Amino acid sequence: MPPDTDQFHAARARNDGAPLRWLAGQSRHARLLLRTLYLTALLDTAFAVSQAALLAWLAAQLISGGTSLWLAALLLLLVLTVRTLNSALRARQGAGAAAEISRAVRDDVVAALLRGRGAALTPGEASTALLEQSDAIGRYHAGFATQRRIASMATLLFLAAAFSTDWIVGLILLLTAPLIPLFMILVGTGAQRAADRQLDSLRFLGGYFLDRLRGVLTLRAFAREQAEQHAVQVATDDFRRRTMKVLRIAFLTSAVLELFAALAVALVALYVGLHLLNLVAIGPGPTLDFGTGLFLLLLAPEFYQPLRQLAAGYHERAAARAAAEVLAPLLATQTMPPDTATLPTRRAPSLTLASVNFRYPDNDQPLLENASLHLPAGGCLVIRGDSGTGKSTLLKLIAGLLTPDHGQVQHNGRAVAPLSHSTGALAWAGQHPWFIHGTLADNLRLVAPAADDDTLHAVLAQCGLDNLSSGLSTPLDENGGGLSGGQGRRLGLARALLSDAPLLLLDEPTAELDPATEARVLDALRAQIGHRTVVIATHSVACAALADHSLWLSQEADGQISLEVAHV
Structure with missing residues (x-):
């Protein structure tokens, strides 16, 4: 293990919270973009509630032959258009925030390497820090970190809409919602270990392959081409297996969470259907009409969408935390003492x-x-x-x-x-x-x-x-x-x-x-x-x-x- 890596692990042992604090602090590089991203996500929640209400209203007007059919259709078309534009802006702001944070972290890494802080890092480890690890920090802040805040606020807005319509449906959503973050916590430890191993493998592979390229003439002189090709293939297969394990955990998590969300939506559908058929009479159900029941059915999948997006980005959190364990000690000395000053640019210095x-x-x-x-x-x-x-x-x-x-x-x-x-x-x-x-x-x-x-x-x-x-x-x-x-x-x-x-x-x-x-x-x-x-x-x-x-x-x-x- 390179000496700088030993220093990184020693720093981690001295202060386990330092990498997490450093990771949280990187959001300062794109505060405006992240705030805009958060605002567009909250607007999307409001548009989702409006879209469900207008769709239910339009369907009710079609069945009952009401006079507000065209008004409902025009309002629905307007909401769909505005929501599409808002989603495009959200995607643009997310990509911009990720790129800006990654660029700022990459600049800091370059400055640290130029000052010799990573003098004992292999070229593969340095390139991984500059590319994959810096990108992981940007993706985390534009993805999981922002989505965590979005999911908490969006959940409250959806619950408010559900409880104001039917408290039984609101209660179903409230009781099933914690299953998603609970399962994320249960799989979090395994996902983090898999991400750490995958990152270690990537750092090793980058340096190993570059060393072989530099020594290709020596390898050829000693007839070691086939042996080194096999060794590179073994290292590549190890990286592939570790990457697939990370993806397997991510896909398995998404599949289980989709199952929970589908079961919760099914409970809402069962409750609404039984009341529309007058088979049960608990709660406010007997007063449900077709339009209100359809609104609740359309609202249920929208309620779980922010939580599903949060779960889908959970591997971004694992990758970013693994990257922070390396980058935080590397960049810890970038802050200069308070009395530090740059040279005057025209007067010869002593x-x-x-x-x-x-x-x-x-x-x-x-x-x-x-x-x-x-x-x-x-x-x-x-x-x-x-x-x-x-x-x-x-x-x-x-x-x-x-x-x-x-x-x-x-x-x-x-x-x-x-x-x-x-x-x-x-x-x-x-x-x-x-x-x-x-x-x-x-x-x-x-x-x-x-x-x-x-x-x-x-x-x-x-x-x-x-x-x-x-x-x-x-x-x-x-x-x-x-x-x-x-x-x-x-x-x-x-x-x-x-x-x-x-x-x-x-x-x-x-x-x-x-x-x-x-x-x-x-x-x-x-x-x-x-x-x-x-x-x-x-x-x-x-x-x-x-x-x-x-x-x-x-x-x-x-x-x-x-x-x-x-x-x-």
């Missing part, structure tokens, strides 16, 4: 590491322990050290992509905010930058939409990219296809320089460059110092000469990284 400890979840030894340093605003800090000593990790801590286990990373004396909350505050040029499908100009204008071609040519020249045959029209894909690896890294640097971010974080900006191109890049970086705060992780001696503060990371015998800070 940087401070105040007794920072950091350990990756899958390592026993801390990578950094009690690390402290201060870089004045507008300064240049160069981080050096052997490969694997944590240079890139330190950059991520400064950016807010990772959260210290202890201590603080401060910008201008305030705790660093998550990168997702600091848009425009910093620019990052990593060793493997990502791009968008489009031209080289499109990628540069991501950070400077108003930049003209002359400005783009100037920054490309600073980074040694002024010799591309297609120039600004060079087509790119996400991985920088169309450029070499070194050109892609320099394009990432050009994009950082073109931005107006006051903090530049650069990871090996001059790696694998010839001396002439490296000199051009260093000139461009030297021009930034003073106007911006610059932090560079590098192995280059020439690049290290830019520093007014130098940091050397070295690995001790116990695996811990020590910091040696020097003012240049």
Whole structure:
């Protein structure tokens, strides 16, 4: 089991109610849509009562030859039309609420993953959290959670209509209605266990299949194709069985509840029929006429419809609770301390590491322990050290992509905010930058939409990219296809320089460059110092000469990284 999963279960053991509270709180992402959904559902209840009354009236007019036949028909047609439009609006609001909540949860998950909260999650578990689990939260709030409120209010409205017409029918409905939620409670434990197992199987299957795809060349080299195909088939069959068990419980629940509802409707029909035939004389039955009896018969199935919809969505509750057990601990650290602030977007910040400890979840030894340093605003800090000593990790801590286990990373004396909350505050040029499908100009204008071609040519020249045959029209894909690896890294640097971010974080900006191109890049970086705060992780001696503060990371015998800070 991955270490993050262990943390999730530990958090669950410490506070079993936290996932449920987190799940309930996600409704805030679509409050207006959910309120509209609730209102349209209550209107549908009123339309259902009106439809039953008008149908009974129309039937009575047809039999008795009354004079209000056309009026009853027109009113019925109007109610049917309005109810259809209301149902369409209800479906639209429900889909919109589910999508909005799922999108908001997915954004939170992305932010948490970027900050390293799910560092030990397998790719399959991360993709499941982003897709299936986020969708389960949205479906729950737009489905079961809202329908639970709807069912309670609609039941009261239907009971009021029934008791005001015939208290015996109202009593039949009142006594049989609790059978549906009672049966839901009885099957709830089994349904939740089945949903948990199905979700675990899905997380495992996603990571397992992706690992095999990544290692397909190795599997082929060792002639393991058939064996792994069989293993994937076994895992897929296990997921299929668990999914079918969840569906079996859902369908079985619906079938039993439909049986209860049918029996209750049959009781109402029996009571009304016996009184219309004058075979019994209990209650107000003897005063029933055909129209009133038909109204009660039509009202009975409508009374159970909200409860049936609630039962049909019960598996959504089980899936959402299973998802919340994973997502709530993952997102628990997303709320920042009250004194957290984002960087000002134009003033170069000072940087401070105040007794920072950091350990990756899958390592026993801390990578950094009690690390402290201060870089004045507008300064240049160069981080050096052997490969694997944590240079890139330190950059991520400064950016807010990772959260210290202890201590603080401060910008201008305030705790660093998550990168997702600091848009425009910093620019990052990593060793493997990502791009968008489009031209080289499109990628540069991501950070400077108003930049003209002359400005783009100037920054490309600073980074040694002024010799591309297609120039600004060079087509790119996400991985920088169309450029070499070194050109892609320099394009990432050009994009950082073109931005107006006051903090530049650069990871090996001059790696694998010839001396002439490296000199051009260093000139461009030297021009930034003073106007911006610059932090560079590098192995280059020439690049290290830019520093007014130098940091050397070295690995001790116990695996811990020590910091040696020097003012240049």
